[in-house]
Amino acid sequence: MQTNPMTATSTAPQLTSALDYFRQSAGQWQSQRVTHHLAFRRAEVGESEIQVEMLEVTDPRLAEICQMYDIDPAAAAGGALVTWKSLMAWDASEEDNHEGQTVMVIVPDATDDRRGKLLRERGYAETAPVAGEYHLDEEGGMVLTTEYETMSSVERFWFPNPNLRMRTSVLKRFGGFNTATFCTEVRVGCDQSAVAAGGDREQAISALGW
């Protein structure tokens, strides 16, 4: 295993299972989102509030979802109830899901706790249930790949610190990349963990110069 630079330079939590990710995600988050539409060269920004609540492994909703996927409920390690709400008025007219709730179930591989399946009540893109495949990477991230009938998504989640959560997502459709999304999520009540420093100069800082 390589040195984790996120950990070396920050207070990134050490997470060793997908369940850890959900536990670390538990609580209320303010999320800033951008979606880059690749073909249109258009960026759309959004803001939402997200609540993540852990569910006991004995919660009957978990068994119900497992059965939907023909998976033995005893294989589930835990679950979470996720609620989200857009904070931007126009989202309500543009999107179907400006507000919603879903239950997710974590099913680790029998032989490897660092990878497994993520089940949820329903997919947004397809009516058939679709299980995502996750694994934890060596950099402290969780990578989640979901193959739908006509599209696939690759998402990566990580915590630069316990109160800051990030996600990138690329969506591929009919063989081509379609959209790239980036979310920055700050735990509600923890804004002070981010130090305000002056000006626009910081945004320009990149070792690669652009």
Add this chain to the structure above:
Amino acid sequence: MQTNPMTATSTAPQLTSALDYFRQSAGQWQSQRVTHHLAFRRAEVGESEIQVEMLEVTDPRLAEICQMYDIDPAAAAGGALVTWKSLMAWDASEEDNHEGQTVMVIVPDATDDRRGKLLRERGYAETAPVAGEYHLDEEGGMVLTTEYETMSSVERFWFPNPNLRMRTSVLKRFGGFNTATFCTEVRVGCDQSAVAAGGDREQAISALGW
């Protein structure tokens, strides 16, 4: 090494050294950028054009930069000339570096080709030269950590396919996270690799539901 999901579901190039990253980056790119200011909950978008040109290892500019860092020029594996130009008029007044050029030098570790130092002419944040530390991760990404005097940045670059390049960057200042930046870069002339598909529905697709 784990299975690379990016590769499994895409045409992500196999890159085994930082030099590969620069070679793969060579050419002209249209870049969409967003910066999330964490304390202000403000998002700033930008668009720029980037040109990356490989430099011969014998290029005298490489040796010059190595000397600036007290590094033996013979240790350099190669370099690149990066030119960028903002495509948004207002950037010119807001940022000092709406247009610029820099030379970078790759100095791999003597014992490990997957990690090393990235040198450049000068840092934006500090006047003293600052070397970034890079390593290639198991997911096909390059992670670059740069420690400045009063701040540090962690960047990650990856290619979902040869004509699509992404970058995330988090900037930490005085112990707190300050900004998070995301860039989506499409090779100029390759827009067709991104398939346009209808509507706002896609942006909502996330296995985690938000």
